[in-house]
Amino acid sequence: xxxxxxxxxxxxxxxxRAVFDDIRAARGTDYVNNFWRALAxxxxxxxxxxxxxxxVMAPGALDPLVKELVYIAVSATNGxxxxxxSHTAAARAKGMTAQQHAELLAVIGxxxxxxxxxxxxxxxxxxxFQED
Amino acid sequence: xxxxxxxxxxxxxxxxRAVFDDIRAARGTDYVNNFWRALAxxxxxxxxxxxxxxxVMAPGALDPLVKELVYIAVSATNGxxxxxxSHTAAARAKGMTAQQHAELLAVIGxxxxxxxxxxxxxxxxxxxFQED
Amino acid sequence: xxxxxxxxxxxxxxxxRAVFDDIRAARGTDYVNNFWRALAxxxxxxxxxxxxxxxVMAPGALDPLVKELVYIAVSATNGxxxxxxSHTAAARAKGMTAQQHAELLAVIGxxxxxxxxxxxxxxxxxxxFQED
Amino acid sequence: xxxxxxxxxxxxxxxxRAVFDDIRAARGTDYVNNFWRALAxxxxxxxxxxxxxxxVMAPGALDPLVKELVYIAVSATNGxxxxxxSHTAAARAKGMTAQQHAELLAVIGxxxxxxxxxxxxxxxxxxxFQED
Amino acid sequence: xxxxxxxxxxxxxxxxRAVFDDIRAARGTDYVNNFWRALAxxxxxxxxxxxxxxxVMAPGALDPLVKELVYIAVSATNGxxxxxxSHTAAARAKGMTAQQHAELLAVIGxxxxxxxxxxxxxxxxxxxFQED
Amino acid sequence: xxxxxxxxxxxxxxxxRAVFDDIRAARGTDYVNNFWRALAxxxxxxxxxxxxxxxVMAPGALDPLVKELVYIAVSATNGxxxxxxSHTAAARAKGMTAQQHAELLAVIGxxxxxxxxxxxxxxxxxxxFQED
Numbered sequence: 020x021x022x023x024x025x026x027x028x029x030x031x032x033x034x035x036r037a038v039f040d041d042i043r044a045a046r047g048t049d050y051v052n053n054f055w056r057a058l059a060x061x062x063x064x065x066x067x068x069x070x071x072x073x074x075v076m077a078p079g080a081l082d083p084l085v086k087e088l089v090y091i092a093v094s095a096t097n098g099x100x101x102x103x104x105s106h107t108a109a110a111r112a113k114g115m116t117a118q119q120h121a122e123l124l125a126v127i128g129x130x131x132x133x134x135x136x137x138x139x140x141x142x143x144x145x146x147x148f149q150e151d
Numbered sequence: 152x153x154x155x156x157x158x159x160x161x162x163x164x165x166x167x168r169a170v171f172d173d174i175r176a177a178r179g180t181d182y183v184n185n186f187w188r189a190l191a192x193x194x195x196x197x198x199x200x201x202x203x204x205x206x207v208m209a210p211g212a213l214d215p216l217v218k219e220l221v222y223i224a225v226s227a228t229n230g231x232x233x234x235x236x237s238h239t240a241a242a243r244a245k246g247m248t249a250q251q252h253a254e255l256l257a258v259i260g261x262x263x264x265x266x267x268x269x270x271x272x273x274x275x276x277x278x279x280f281q282e283d
Numbered sequence: 284x285x286x287x288x289x290x291x292x293x294x295x296x297x298x299x300r301a302v303f304d305d306i307r308a309a310r311g312t313d314y315v316n317n318f319w320r321a322l323a324x325x326x327x328x329x330x331x332x333x334x335x336x337x338x339v340m341a342p343g344a345l346d347p348l349v350k351e352l353v354y355i356a357v358s359a360t361n362g363x364x365x366x367x368x369s370h371t372a373a374a375r376a377k378g379m380t381a382q383q384h385a386e387l388l389a390v391i392g393x394x395x396x397x398x399x400x401x402x403x404x405x406x407x408x409x410x411x412f413q414e415d
Numbered sequence: 416x417x418x419x420x421x422x423x424x425x426x427x428x429x430x431x432r433a434v435f436d437d438i439r440a441a442r443g444t445d446y447v448n449n450f451w452r453a454l455a456x457x458x459x460x461x462x463x464x465x466x467x468x469x470x471v472m473a474p475g476a477l478d479p480l481v482k483e484l485v486y487i488a489v490s491a492t493n494g495x496x497x498x499x500x501s502h503t504a505a506a507r508a509k510g511m512t513a514q515q516h517a518e519l520l521a522v523i524g525x526x527x528x529x530x531x532x533x534x535x536x537x538x539x540x541x542x543x544f545q546e547d
Numbered sequence: 548x549x550x551x552x553x554x555x556x557x558x559x560x561x562x563x564r565a566v567f568d569d570i571r572a573a574r575g576t577d578y579v580n581n582f583w584r585a586l587a588x589x590x591x592x593x594x595x596x597x598x599x600x601x602x603v604m605a606p607g608a609l610d611p612l613v614k615e616l617v618y619i620a621v622s623a624t625n626g627x628x629x630x631x632x633s634h635t636a637a638a639r640a641k642g643m644t645a646q647q648h649a650e651l652l653a654v655i656g657x658x659x660x661x662x663x664x665x666x667x668x669x670x671x672x673x674x675x676f677q678e679d
Numbered sequence: 680x681x682x683x684x685x686x687x688x689x690x691x692x693x694x695x696r697a698v699f700d701d702i703r704a705a706r707g708t709d710y711v712n713n714f715w716r717a718l719a720x721x722x723x724x725x726x727x728x729x730x731x732x733x734x735v736m737a738p739g740a741l742d743p744l745v746k747e748l749v750y751i752a753v754s755a756t757n758g759x760x761x762x763x764x765s766h767t768a769a770a771r772a773k774g775m776t777a778q779q780h781a782e783l784l785a786v787i788g789x790x791x792x793x794x795x796x797x798x799x800x801x802x803x804x805x806x807x808f809q810e811d
Contacts, residue, residue, distance in 0.1 A: 080250035287536060366529060487667065517724065633805070
């Protein structure tokens with residue numbers, strides 16, 4: 020259970036229902052997932068995050084699938100179970116193959132290992148890695 | 152300062168010097184960065200991690216640059232200062248543009264925000280996001 | 284399931300039962316929640332943590348409700364599901380309104396976003412932010 | 416050093432300079448701190464984050480000082496050195512006393528301890544803490 | 548549910564089945580736990596991690612039980628529920644007593660508390676703690 | 680710089696000076712390290728943490744050196760630079776050899792890798808790992 024009720028369309032404030040409608044239109048589905056229904060208690064946050072997410076995840080210098088892979092990597096590292104599940108599903112919907120998923124996981128694992136070692140060793144940054 | 156001395160070629164065990172040589176050959180440079188010099192106290196770890204890193208970061212279903220972006224994302228989320236610097240430098244060496252960097256950062260920021268919200272709200276995973 | 288059995292009053296060591304009684308008296312309820320029942324295998328830890336928690340969360344220069352909000356923020360950031368649930372409930376019991384909860388969540392989300400960006404950018408601290 | 420150059424007013428894109436001006440106006444100071452100068456490479460992120468931050472940290476059901484205390488708690492838990500320094504300075508500017516700071520730290524410490532214990536024990540959430 | 552199907556012996560690639568057999572032989576049991584079945588989609592990762600884990604956890608200058616205690620500590624701090632459960636079980640299988648478990652938890656809790664305080668206070672490292 | 684001044688013996692409250700004296704007596708040295716000098720603004724926290732730390736780190740079912748190794752593991756995982764340095768120094772003072780240090784680091788690295796993989800895969804806990 021969430022720490023707040025998940026709001027149905029009927030229970031949500033009108034401003035949040037309007038975001039639900041935007042979500043449906045953007046995704047071409049009637050389904051609005053639990054994250055947005057939990058966030059709907061705060062229409063300002065819901066609107067700000069949904070709008071900004073759309074801008075951030077749109078095609079740009081990086082491909083939308085690459086952005087989803089990065090999202091999974093951050094979510095796994097933060098230990099967010101919900102986010103790992105939802106963004107793994109989103110990456111698959113954007114075409115992530117099983118082989119790409121496997122390689123993503125291998126990179127996440129290696130990075131986590133060398134991060135831990137660099138921190139445990141307190142390795143000082145090489146001057147050549149410093150910008151400016 | 153690191154929690155161990157950074158080993159020069161002269162001070163490193165022979166098995167670690169051999170890895171230093173592999174690093175130089177693979178990268179086409181004489182420079183061996185601090186992480187490997189700190190790890191060189193343990194030739195088995197140094198060898199295992201260097202070899203596995205090469206396999207994981209090699210071209211595959213994902214592009215090496217995409218893998219570096221994921222590495223940066225994990226390193227930033229884990230708060231590893233050394234790793235953020237070294238892998239940002241590595242991504243630039245592999246062609247990361249300023250625009251790609253900016254988009255990467257925007258995704259890392261958004262993911263961190265929604266991760267925190269999903270966790271603070273303890274949103275239950277939608278059944279449709281569950282595999283099997 | 285916990286990694287240890289949750290101890291009932293009957294199974295708990297006498298020194299832990301004494302803490303259970305203190306918990307009941309302090310809270311005016313017969314219910315002792317799972318955290319304390321799991322910790323009861325170690326009466327010294329149970330006593331030390333319960334006593335110190337009472338001192339730390341007592342009214343002082345900060346209001347007990349403010350302290351609960353901070354507790355939720357730390358718990359969410361650490362990804363502790365149990366703690367998010369229990370301290371959200373505790374904050375409500377101390378009067379947290381839905382509006383206060385929504386604003387708390389918005390701050391947690393923004394902080395997580397700018398934390399990630401500052402770390403990914405490795406922004407050096409402005410001298411004027413340094414004490415001394 | 417940051418992973419990108421900190422942009423001066425002269426080097427920043429016009430859209431980022433406009434945000435710098437908003438920062439100066441909102442704070443009544445000429446000083447624009449490093450975080451914004453690093454973010455200024457991406458005027459869209461800079462604008463979105465500055466604007467949203469202003470809304471989130473404004474007086475509401477929670478006092479701006481309470482919001483700063485929460486910001487410090489999240490920043491410390493995420494291990495963001497820059498953010499701990501800048502938001503501790505911000506909290507002092509909003510009136511945080513030494514006694515309030517000490518109590519904040521004590522709560523952060525206690526929460527971190529019990530978070531770790533609840534996770535290491537994998538304590539199941541009490542049904543009464545679950546919403547709905 | 549995992550984000551990938553857990554592979555049975557029949558569904559797993561031959562190279563992964565070979566690792567399953569090594570796991571069975573090393574542990575003297577027919578049971579292969581879920582982690583390896585999830586990882587089996589990527590035989591290279593499965594092989595690399597299983598082999599390296601065996602080397603790292605083998606008796607050496609540190610006792611295998613001590614290594615399991617460290618593994619639990621890292622897993623709890625990273626908030627990995629699966630890993631806390633599996634390595635607590637592994638530690639018990641290697642002889643961890645209830646008293647050792649309680650002391651381990653107390654150290655994890657204390658370290659988490661003082662880590663948070665040192666970070667929130669941004670305490671500078673004493674020169675005498677610096678190697679070299 | 681810390682977010683608070685490091686208190687000298689002259690500037691510290693009397694109750695904190697008394698803890699400084701206990702630290703000196705327990706360690707057989709005149710030196711009081713920065714962590715305690717930063718914490719000394721809050722004599723109650725200083726006293727509570729110093730006293731509890733002494734009890735937790737004392738010889739018991741686990742050896743004091745093993746406890747220091749666990750402390751390092753938690754500190755590295757939490758990314759606490761100060762704590763990694765101070766507890767690595769403390770472990771050396773308690774006899775940690777270079778080989779033990781290397782093995783500790785290898786375990787921390789492996790655990791961080793498999794933690795990340797188990798979380799990214801959202802592996803469900805095997806029933807046999809569940810207590811009760």
